[in-house]
Amino acid sequence: MTKKIGGNSLHPMTIAQIEALKVFSELGFEVTQGPELENEWYCFDALNVPKDHPARDMQDTFFVKSKEKSDDSKKSFVLRTHTTSATARAVEKAGKEGRLPCAFISVGKVFRNESTDATHEAMFYQVDGMLVVPKENAEEGSVSRLKGTLLHFYRKMLGEDVEIQLRPSFFPFVEPGLEVWVKFQDRWLEVMGAGIIHPNVLKNLGLDPEKYTGFAFGGGLDRIVMVKWNIPDVRLLYQGDLRINQF
Numbered sequence: 001m002t003k004k005i006g007g008n009s010l011h012p013m014t015i016a017q018i019e020a021l022k023v024f025s026e027l028g029f030e031v032t033q034g035p036e037l038e039n040e041w042y043c044f045d046a047l048n049v050p051k052d053h054p055a056r057d058m059q060d061t062f063f064v065k066s067k068e069k070s071d072d073s074k075k076s077f078v079l080r081t082h083t084t085s086a087t088a089r090a091v092e093k094a095g096k097e098g099r100l101p102c103a104f105i106s107v108g109k110v111f112r113n114e115s116t117d118a119t120h121e122a123m124f125y126q127v128d129g130m131l132v133v134p135k136e137n138a139e140e141g142s143v144s145r146l147k148g149t150l151l152h153f154y155r156k157m158l159g160e161d162v163e164i165q166l167r168p169s170f171f172p173f174v175e176p177g178l179e180v181w182v183k184f185q186d187r188w189l190e191v192m193g194a195g196i197i198h199p200n201v202l203k204n205l206g207l208d209p210e211k212y213t214g215f216a217f218g219g220g221l222d223r224i225v226m227v228k229w230n231i232p233d234v235r236l237l238y239q240g241d242l243r244i245n246q247f
Contacts, residue, residue: 011237011244012225012228012229012231012237012244013125013221013222013225013237016125016157016221016224016225016228017107017125017221019156019157020105020107020127020153020157020221020224021105021107023152023153023156023157024105024129024153025105027103027149027152028103029103029104029105029129029131030090030102030103030104030105031104031105031106032086032087032089032090032104032105032106033086033106033108034080034083034085034086034087034089034090034106034108035080036079036080036108036109036111037064037077037078037079037080038077038078038079038080038085039073039074039075039076039077039078040056040073040074040076040077040078041073041074042085042088042089043078043080043081043082043085044056044073045073045204046085046088046092046201046204046205047084047085047088047172047173047201047204048172048173048198048200048201048204049172049173050172053172055081060081060112060113060114061078061079061081061112061113062078062079062111062112062113063076063077063078064077064078064079079110079111080110080111081110081111081112082110082126082128082218083106083107083108083110083126083127083128083218084128084130084173084216084218086104086106086108086128087104087105087106087128087129087130087216088130088201088205090102090104090106090130091104091130091132091205091207092205092206094132095132095205095206095207096206100132100133100134100207100212101131101132101133101134101137101140101214102131102132103129103130103131103132104129104130104131105127105128105129106127106128106129107125107126107127107128107221108125108126109123109124109125110123110124110125110126111123112124116235118232118233118234118235119223119226119234120234121222121234121235121237121238123238124220124221124222124234125220125221125222126218126219126220126221127218127219127220127221128216128217128218128219129149129216129217129218130197130214130215130216130217131214131215131216132197132202132207132212132213132214133212133213133214134211134212135210135211135212135213138213141196141197141213141214141215142196142215143166143176143178143195143196143215145215146166146178146194146195146196146215146217147164147166149215149217150164150180150192150194150217151164154182154191154224157224157228158182158184158224158227158228159184162182162183162184163182163183164180164181164182164183165180165181165182165183165188166178166179166180166181166194167179167181169193171193171194171195172198173195173197173198173201173216174193174194174195174196174197174198174201174215174216175195175196175198175199176195176196177193177194177195178193178194178195179192179193179194180192180193180194180217180219184227185227189223189227191219191220191223191224192217192218192219193217193218193219194215194216194217194218194219195215195216195217196213196214196215196216197213197214197215197216201216222234222237225237231244
């Protein structure tokens, strides 16, 4: 269905962003944003990504050169590789302000230094969420609650017949780590990384992991758009072709 403002059709990515934020807002998530030019602390260190992790390699990340060299990760900048940095900033601020439990959702551009093809781009959109609760309410931040939250999201985005699977995987900012797979039109697609927030991440954000727990998730919005409107090449979303607005 085409959505219009002032007689003009919205771009499919804009429609998907609006719908995604609406779904999570209705679940009680607070919308947050963060800088696209991010320091290494929030992009990597705070999220338990060690110095030798491949994500810090020049072939994966756009690093920004500075005239002054510094070992301080808060003074070294990159184009953010995920919007998890935005939700991490929001959780840290909520903790300092005593606004816990909390839940945040962020949608925005992220950047990866990789070759482009029909399913990959150097710039794309990601939807990212983080929920933190006291450990006495651990069920609210459990894997089962995570699965229910994401199943609700994908059903709202892609239809009630969507199925979801969580498969064990490794992501440094969660433990256990899970891949999120969605079955749509008889095909299984990997769409997200998710899991229970790693204790080191909670520590780095100023929270006591003995007192708090929760879940986090993040994945590309572009793939949802491609699946939802049967768009064969992700590059079509960023070429300025007005025909893409027919969706």
